[in-house]
Amino acid sequence: MNNLESGSRRKNSLEDSHIEDQNNSNGNNTTNSNVVKKPDFSARAIKHYFATRFPELIPSKEIFHENKQMLNPFPALKKIPGKQWLLMSAGFWAWTWDAFDYFSVSLNVSKLASDFDVSTTDITWGITLVLMLRTVGALIFGFAGDRYGRKWALVVNLICMCILEIGTGFIKTYRQFLGIRACFGVIMGGVYGNAAATVLDDCPVDAKGFLSGLLQQGYAFGYLLAVVFTRAIADTTSKSWRALFWFAAGICFLIIIFRSILPETTAFKKKIAFAKYQKNHNIAQLTFKEKALVSLKIYWLMMIYMVLLMAGFNFMSHGSQDLFPTFLTKQLNFGDNRSTVTNCVANFGALTGGVVVGHFSNFVGRRLSVIICCIIGGALIYPWAFVTNNGIDAAVFFLQFMVQGAWGVIPIHLSELCPPEFRSLIVGLAYQLGNLASSASSTIETRIGERFPMTNEEGVEIYDYGKVMAIFMGCVFGYVLLMTFLGPEHRGASLVRQLEKDGEEKEIIAEVNDQELLLQEKRNSISSTPDTESSNKELDEDAQKLDATKSDVDV
Template sequence: MNMPVHHAPGKSSQKMSRTQINILVIVTLAWIFDAFDYLMLTYIAVDIMKEFDVTAAVFGTVTSITVLARLIGGALVGTVADKWGRRIPLIVSMIWYGIFQFVSGFSPTFTFLYAVRFLFGLGMGSMYSVGVPLLMESVPPNKRGLASGLLEIGFPAGGILASLLYLGIYSTGSWREMFYIAAVPPILLGIYTMLTLKETKNWIKQETEQHGIDKVPLVNLFVGKQFWNTIHSILVNAGFLVLFYSICSWYPTFLKVEHHFTVTMISIVTILLNLSAVIGSIIFGYFSDRIGRRWTITISALGSMIGAPLFVMLHNNILLYIGAIIVGFFGPGGVWSINATYTAEHFPIRMRSAGHGLTYNAGNFFGGMLTPVIIGLLSGTYGFGTVMTVGVLSSAAFLILMTWIWKETKDMDMSL
């Protein structure tokens, strides 16, 4: 499956301009606020299940329907962004998911919550499918890995915000108030983006040369040489997402149900995990521009495999804390540090948003939609810890395999 890569021109000492830094800040904050809401749901899952009288397996379908919506939103809005530019779809997606975060707090029934989370997912999938190509087309080639690592701190940073909110108000508030608070930042960020962000030069150049990009429909992602790029990107993203959801989707519930942790203890452990993930994402993102995407994924996946049993299966609290730090550093940190750039590097500019939106969210559909449900179903028989560990080990091994049957992409020219 190894295919030629167009190498990016320019010097390795290129620095980021003020405009490029602004784009990095906008997209990273959008991902942080996105993750803030998405991961917040894991903290309040038990109480929502109690209020609406649903099982863990049924509640897991809320995550699954959100993932399905992300696939639909990412593919459709990604196609729109390839035709008419990245800026407007990015702004709309942030305001959209902020609105439905707020509405989630008013849910009178589980069915209503289910429907609103689907609508939220449309905006969440759209944001990532547009924001990542926008960022990767803007930053210097020698900074793409670092930019990806900084962007991917979004999920652990969002997890930290969710932990702090859970610790700060949940004992005196309710799960509904957490949704209300989470809704404000993305709406404000959408307004700021509207005032400060311009369309990317690479997209404008491509649009001018091609006289519009509507000549490339979504189906062309599966035509000719692009077919294997698309399939590989789906498979790799499925591996990324199985690993992520095996670690994060039920972890607060696991600590509460199997270890009987208090709100404070749950917050401390998850903050440790997410802080180590932030550090890991920056470090591995930086070094991926030097050692390449293959070795970055391989080293971090191996680290996840080593730390996984310590992460969930031992009942010694100190070892549990250490395991959370190790797996956070290598899993949501190291493995995820290059997801953004590695996926974007699979596609030419004329179909990059559509390709990124479809393949990331298709991988998320298989990895993210099924994993929480499977863990929820099997937890009653085998326990959360065992099922989560198996998920980490299998997905990490799969990622190593998929990385080494593919080309190294760190020097790809993103202007083509």
């Protein structure tokens, strides 16, 4: 390969090859019909797309036969190396602690309101601030993760979180509370994208669904831990909620140490190695900004779709969780202990559903898994919202099984839909923009509740929370089902850039082969060289350079 010719490639040729590379990276081979291409809004293209929504939803008999071994998760889990399990643990705990911090406020609203001498509504404004500013964090830390690596972007993110958790314990006024929660919003928004990339970058294909579901349930696990430690610390110590945040900072520090001693993901290291090789051999390449613009040309419609989908998912999560504790205590008159048990049952259902459905999405597909969860979840709305005896525990378990089961598909589904080189940024941004859209869910439910007033057993006027939640969740399940049915799926898409598809890796391999041939010729000519010692030394140096090149690009 001629380095001078490589260095003089035209920018438009590079952009074209990068577009082709982006397309091919979303499938296992170049014949995959589900690759992302520039949007085509011709009548023929639109007609073809909608005509294929149902046929592509149901896996063919051949696919069922090929993937039937995936029903058993253990062979896939055995393929996961020890390093990947450690990276998965780091990503899971980072996301779990993000959720723990968020729920540490929502579970202590009354205590915070009392300490700052404000209303509970004022404290909930601090929660809204977090939701509003998460998008900023997703942009900042998502960009850093894609540009500089998942490892240190996540570590810096967690360091900032640890500092803010310590500082929260020392705030004295309501204004300080709002200020620190605004900062928390930015910091917490950056965790999801890099945590997902850390878990899924190097994951074997057969295990992606399982780890996707496991990662997503860090949110439910974080809520469970927040409930437990609020009872154990905030309700029993003199420092109350302040001690809870100091405890959170200690655990966050341990997560920071854990992630710091682990390596960068192999996928990102390969990306850097290829870029380094291209630079050293004068192979022209697009800048990070140029790559982003090229990706935007291809993926802009997909990005809009992901935000709309995540808005529905976040409405589904908030709609099934936000008013439910109030429903138990005010409408069903459950005591604190009884209410805690039911909420814990709900979260155990969520944890189970996320892992199970996430794994089976490898077999039946991402879209079909979500649609099945929406249909069964819709059928469970009545017992979940209107049963008043102990049977509600079974209903809430299975409804949250379906809600979080659908959520379990999301990390891998979004990762497969977005540009491989901007996964941390796009996955995190889509999630947080959807979260921002759903921040109005409590207001919407309150508006619906005004239409259905009732009187509880104590004669106090309240809303019919069960009916409100049933109406809201029915609409949300329908919306998510429709968006998923109409949307694309790239199950099995590569999560790393496939350079061999645009010929760059072939050129690199060709050059390595040429160097090996040259090295062999030198070996053959040594016997005829008078200065054998000098020739052997030169030969060893050439061999070391060749080995370094092969190691860098994994040839």
